[in-house]
Amino acid sequence: MSGRSFAVTLASAAALSACVPPAAAPLAAPADTVAAPRDEPAPRPTLPPPPELVSPLRLGLPPAIAQGGVALGTAPSGATRLTLDGAPVSLAPDGRFLVAADRDATGVLTLSAALPDAHTLTATLPVTPRAWRIERLDQVAKVPVPDADFARRRPAELRQIAAARAADAVSDGWRQRFRWPVTGRISGQFGAQRVYRGEPGSYHGGVDVARGEGTPVIAPADGVVTLAADPPFTLEGRLLILDHGAGLTSAFLHLSRIDVRVGQHVRQGEPIGRVGRTGRASGPHLHWAMTWRGSRIDPQPVAGAMPAG
Numbered sequence: 001m002s003g004r005s006f007a008v009t010l011a012s013a014a015a016l017s018a019c020v021p022p023a024a025a026p027l028a029a030p031a032d033t034v035a036a037p038r039d040e041p042a043p044r045p046t047l048p049p050p051p052e053l054v055s056p057l058r059l060g061l062p063p064a065i066a067q068g069g070v071a072l073g074t075a076p077s078g079a080t081r082l083t084l085d086g087a088p089v090s091l092a093p094d095g096r097f098l099v100a101a102d103r104d105a106t107g108v109l110t111l112s113a114a115l116p117d118a119h120t121l122t123a124t125l126p127v128t129p130r131a132w133r134i135e136r137l138d139q140v141a142k143v144p145v146p147d148a149d150f151a152r153r154r155p156a157e158l159r160q161i162a163a164a165r166a167a168d169a170v171s172d173g174w175r176q177r178f179r180w181p182v183t184g185r186i187s188g189q190f191g192a193q194r195v196y197r198g199e200p201g202s203y204h205g206g207v208d209v210a211r212g213e214g215t216p217v218i219a220p221a222d223g224v225v226t227l228a229a230d231p232p233f234t235l236e237g238r239l240l241i242l243d244h245g246a247g248l249t250s251a252f253l254h255l256s257r258i259d260v261r262v263g264q265h266v267r268q269g270e271p272i273g274r275v276g277r278t279g280r281a282s283g284p285h286l287h288w289a290m291t292w293r294g295s296r297i298d299p300q301p302v303a304g305a306m307p308a309g
């Protein structure tokens with residue numbers, strides 16, 4: 001604290017004390033003066049009431065959330081602000097909201113809803129662990145050292161991906177029942193991880209669907225295009241990112257063609273590109289990845305059972 005502001009503080013304290021009756025003044029009014037009303041309102045408490053703990057079911061949420069899972073809920077009417085573990089959660093005008101648990105989330109998530117009367121409702125949502133597929137490769141070394149071209153290009157690509165995922169576009173796609181962007185054999189599951197000679201590699205951040213090059217890819221839900229990477233990125237190839245609103249995004253990797261442009265609003269079921277093998281891909285397939293505010297989530301349970309075809 002600077003000497004000046006300290007001096008100001010002292011001066012303020014002196015001015016305040018001048019307004020306070022001397023300590024010896026009687027606390028009660030003398031009997032012969034007009035009595036002040038006895039039922040003066042008690043001073044308002046300065047601390048807000050403690051949060052009311054509620055069951056997640058009261059907010060329309062499931063009793064627990066799986067690692068990599070999403071859940072839709074409804075905030076109590078009049079709620080002004082919603083947070084999950086202290087981070088803001090988008091609240092639709094009708095009170096609907098979406099929360100998700102990262103692939104590596106553990107313990108419980110704490111959801112808090114602020115009500116207009118300074119009350120806070122708090123629900124704790126336990127995270128159910130999942131058994132991720134772990135493949136141990138004792139004969140193979142971890143990912144080879146990236147070349148100079150990769151090292152030069154990668155930082156800008158990562159910045160574009162981060163910006164596209166943080167765009168916070170306005171869309172109601174998050175409220176829809178998601179569809180598979182392409183159907184086919186699932187050739188890679190979300191969360192799977194390889195351990196190379198005891199050294200864990202990064203886990204698989206999406207679900208892979210194997211289909212022939214050129215197969216149309218459709219929007220799994222309404223969204224706004226926030227990235228259309230063409231020319232292809234080093235790892236993701238032609239990469240398309242859709243923002244479904246409420247912090248929920250989808251990324252489609254290795255496309256042979258992108259048929260939409262940044263800023264375009266696409267509707268569920270609309271063709272957005274074609275399956276390919278651009279970037280680091282061993283064969284034609286769609287890698288579909290989803291995130292919610294930095295949490296990586298598994299698209300497979302979001303899209304549900306895959307229809308035949």
Ligand SMILES: [Zn+2]
Nearest residue numbers: 188206208287
């Ligand atoms: Zn993949």
